[in-house]
Amino acid sequence: MSERFTSASDLRRSYDLVIVGAGPAGLAAAATASGFGLSVLLADENGAPGGQIYRGITRSSEADRRRLGPDYAAGKKLSAAFAESAAAYTLGALVWSVAPTDEETPDADYPLEVGISLGGVARAIGAQRVLLATGAIERPFPIPGWTLPGVMSAGAAQILLKTSALAPSGRTVIAGSGPLLYLLASQLIAAGAPPVALVDTTPRKNWRVALPDFPAFAMSSYAAKGLKLLFDVAKRIRVIRNVSALEAVGGDKFETLIVTRTNGTMERIDADLLLLHQGVAPNLNLSSAAGCALEWDEKQALFRPKRDEWLESSEAGISIAGDGGGIVGAQASVIEGEIAGLVAAFRLSRISKEMFAQRGAELKKRLASVLRGRAFLDRLFRPADEFRVPQRDDAIVCRCEEVSAGRVRATAALGVQGPNQMKAFLRCGMGPCQGRLCGLTVSEMIAQARGVSPADVGYYRLRPPVKPVPLREFAAMPQSDAAITAVAGFVERSVEKGSAAGSLEPDNRIVER
C-alpha cells in the first residue's frame, strides 16, 4: 500500500526516484519503479491522484463515470494499481525546483535535489533520479475579451464536472478546435447542460494537410470513437465552422461572442459562459527551470523538452514522460510512464541488461501501436495561425501583466530578438503564472516579426521557484554548515560542545571562519 505524507518534514532524506505529477504517466511510473524495488516518492499538487484527465477519479461515483465516459473510467484501474504499490506520495505538494545536488551539501550520496513545499514546510529532497510527469496545459487562446469573467477554458469546465459535479446553468458557447472540445460538448449533453453552439475554428485547409495520415488514423482505436463523437455532437447542438475571428465582449463579465466567418459574415451569440480550447501543449515550467533543453515542434506548433529514445532529457538523471514531454494522450502516457520506470530500474542496476532490453522492446511496440493515428490528429487540429497570433492589437497576450498584442508587436518591431528581452521591455511573462498563458504566443509573435522560426527565437528562460513559495518556508529550511558558510562567510555555534543548539548567548559563542 502506498503511504501518504502531509508534511515535507516527514519525508525521507532521499529516494531512488522522485516523480512529479500523479497523472497517467506519473502513476504508471510509480507503480512500475516501486515494483522493481526502487524507493519512490510521487509528489502531486492536486487533492487526489489522477492528474487532469482522471481528475477526481478515486472519489467518482457511478453517475460521474457514466457522464464522463469510458475513457475517464479507465483511470480507476490505474489509480488502484498505484494505491497497491509501495510508493510514497504527497498531495497538495508544490515542487518548485529540480537541480543537481548543491556542492555545499556534504556527504550527499544523491546527484539531484527536488525542492518540495508541503504542509507549510519546504525541504530539498535527495533523488538518484527524477521523472517529470507534469502533463499538459491548454494552449493560450488570446482573442479580444478572453480575460473577462465568464470566459473559461474548456478544461476548466471539465474539471468542475469531474471534481464537484458542477454543470453550466445558463447559456454556454464552446469555441475552438481539438478533440477535447467535442468530448466536453458530449459530456455537457450527458449532464443535461447542452451548449447553445460549438464554434469550430479548425482551419478547413487542415483536412487537406492531414489527409495523407488518414489511413493510419482510420485503423487506430481513436477513429470509430472520434467520428461517432463528432456526429453525435453535431446532431444535438449547432456547430459553426469556417471561422476567421472571435471576440468576447461584455462589461464586468462576458455577454456576447462575436463570430466572423471566412466569408466575411458576422454573428453575435449571447451567452453566460464562453469555454475556449485550441489544444494542449507540454507544461514546460519545471523541465525548463531544471535546465532541460527545449525544441520547437513545427507540426504541433509548440515547444517541448528534448528527449532521447528512452525519454531521458538533456540533464543527467532527469527523465520526462507523458504529455509534459510532447502531446501523446493518456494511453500513451501510461506506457511512457512504464518505460520511464523501467529505465530508472535499469540505470540504478536493479534489473539486468537482458530484462531491460526485452521489457523495453515490448513497451516500445505497445507505444507505437497506441500512437498510430496520432499524426492525423496533430495535423488536423493544429490551431490556425490567426488564433495563435492575435490579429487584433487590443487582444491581451500576457494576462497577468495585461500586455496587449499591439504592444508586443510594436516592441518586436524595434528589433527585440527573443522573449527574454521582451520581458525587460514589457514585463510579459513576469506575473504569477510565469509565462504559462503567454509563452507560446510571445515566442511566435517575435518569430513572425523577425521572419524566422520560433526555434530561432526560443522560449522564456524559466527559473525556480516555478510557483510562489512563502519566503518563511525557504528561511526555515535546514542548512548544512558548509552552505551557511558559503553565504554568510562563517557559522555561529555554541562553545560548549554538545550543548543544546540554538542557545546562542552573546557571551559564550565563537565565530568559525
Add this chain to the structure above:
Amino acid sequence: MYRRLPDRARALVRFTFDGEALTAQEGDTVAAALLAAGQLATRHTPVSRAPRAPYCMMGVCFECLVVIDGAPNRQGCLTPVVEGMRVETQQGAAVFEDAE
C-alpha cells in the same frame, strides 16, 4: 453560472466570501465553491483593477488568486474549502497583514 448535478450529495461545508456566509460541498476547491455559489470575480488585477475570475481550474493561470484566512496570493483552484474558512477578493497586488 454553474449548478450542482442532483446525483452529487456530500457533506456541507460553511465558509465566507467577503463576509457573506456561503456553503460548499466537501471536496470542493475554493474556486469551485465560489462558482457554485454564483460568485464570479475573485480578484482585481494590480495593473488596471479589472475583475478576473477562475479561468483554468488547474493551477496554471493564477486568475483565481484570493485571500484565505488573511493570507493573500492563494490559488483558489488548488485549495480545498474547509469549515469556517474566510475567503476574500484579492484587490490588486497582495497586501501582507504583518508587513511593516
